[in-house]
Amino acid sequence: MINAEEYFLKIAQTVSEQSTCLDKAVGCVITSADNQIIACGYNGAPSKVADCRALLKCRKEYGQSCLATHAEINALIKAGERAKGGKLFVTLEPCFECAKAIINAGIKQVFYSKRNNKNMVYKMDVKSILEYVGITYIYLPLEEKDNGDNSICNN
Numbered sequence: 063m064i065n066a067e068e069y070f071l072k073i074a075q076t077v078s079e080q081s082t083c084l085d086k087a088v089g090c091v092i093t094s095a096d097n098q099i100i101a102c103g104y105n106g107a108p109s110k111v112a113d114c115r116a117l118l119k120c121r122k123e124y125g126q127s128c129l130a131t132h133a134e135i136n137a138l139i140k141a142g143e144r145a146k147g148g149k150l151f152v153t154l155e156p157c158f159e160c161a162k163a164i165i166n167a168g169i170k171q172v173f174y175s176k177r178n179n180k181n182m183v184y185k186m187d188v189k190s191i192l193e194y195v196g197i198t199y200i201y202l203p204l205e206e207k208d209n210g211d212n213s214i215c216n217n
């Protein structure tokens with residue numbers, strides 16, 4: 063039995079598998095305050111725009127920025143007004159742009175399962191801006207499941 067936060071982070075992880083970016087896959091789930099799923103999103107190029115797969119490489123490899131819209135933004139667009147007062151679960155620590163969108167969407171709690179070590183200064187900004195406006199910001203790593211011997215069932 064897992065708690066609600068782990069449950070939604072695991073769903074976000076599954077959602078991330080739909081990502082079209084070849085550099086990284088991120089998944090996001092938005093729920094209401096009472097844990098009803100409102101919307102999901104993954105990082106991918108905007109509609110009608112060639113994604114990383116079509117280019118065979120992520121544009122990041124050419125020193126440009128990836129065309130993908132971030133998972134959080136895609137989920138917030140789908141959730142619309144219903145995101146207000148809700149929770150956001152994402153597989154990677156949000157970037158500063160997404161943090162600002164999360165604030166304006168009225169999200170009250172953010173849970174993420176992986177740290178983004180790329181930019182420490184940036185990271186501090188995300189945490190401090192979210193906490194400054196009263197958003198709960200929690201790092202909740204998902205434990206790798208033990209895939210050992212499951213042959214003995216004790217039920």
Ligand SMILES: [Zn+2]
Nearest residue numbers: 083114120128
């Ligand atoms: Zn990409």
Ligand SMILES: [Zn+2]
Nearest residue numbers: 132156157160
């Ligand atoms: Zn972002």
